[in-house]
Amino acid sequence: MNGCAVQHQNCIGSSCGTGSTAIGQDYWLSSDYCAPLGTPGTDSTYSQALAAAAAAAAPQQSASKCSQPPCTGVGSCTSSTTAMDAYYDDLTDTGGPCYVWTFKSTTASGTKHPSGHVHMDPLQCVCPTSSDPTWN
Numbered sequence: 332m333n334g335c336a337v338q339h340q341n342c343i344g345s346s347c348g349t350g351s352t353a354i355g356q357d358y359w360l361s362s363d364y365c366a367p368l369g370t371p372g373t374d375s376t377y378s379q380a381l382a383a384a385a386a387a388a389a390p391q392q393s394a395s396k397c398s399q400p401p402c403t404g405v406g407s408c409t410s411s412t413t414a415m416d417a418y419y420d421d422l423t424d425t426g427g428p429c430y431v432w433t434f435k436s437t438t439a440s441g442t443k444h445p446s447g448h449v450h451m452d453p454l455q456c457v458c459p460t461s462s463d464p465t466w467n
Contacts, residue, residue: 358388371447377434382418408458429456
């Protein structure tokens, strides 16, 4: 290791939330501490591993409280079952929100879901749009 440790942030600005719904935590990509920051909307600067690291830094529920697994994992913002482009952390089983991070830009039903954005919804998992906070 050459001494670098790039500090990533789940979201930028005050719209990250506070308390139990806060997703402004800093994180590092454990497989590459020198991984550069992502640029929202530029797919080549994001990866599934980076989205998984961002999700791991967000609030978590214990495996014993996840009554409808999987409660975290990779998914798609399109109707495709093979085009994985988002990572989610679903806490709705225990009264928490669902967070979704996009790591690859997609369009579904005319709505663009750009890479580098994260969405929090109190009731269901919803893919982010360009008006949602960014993560890097």
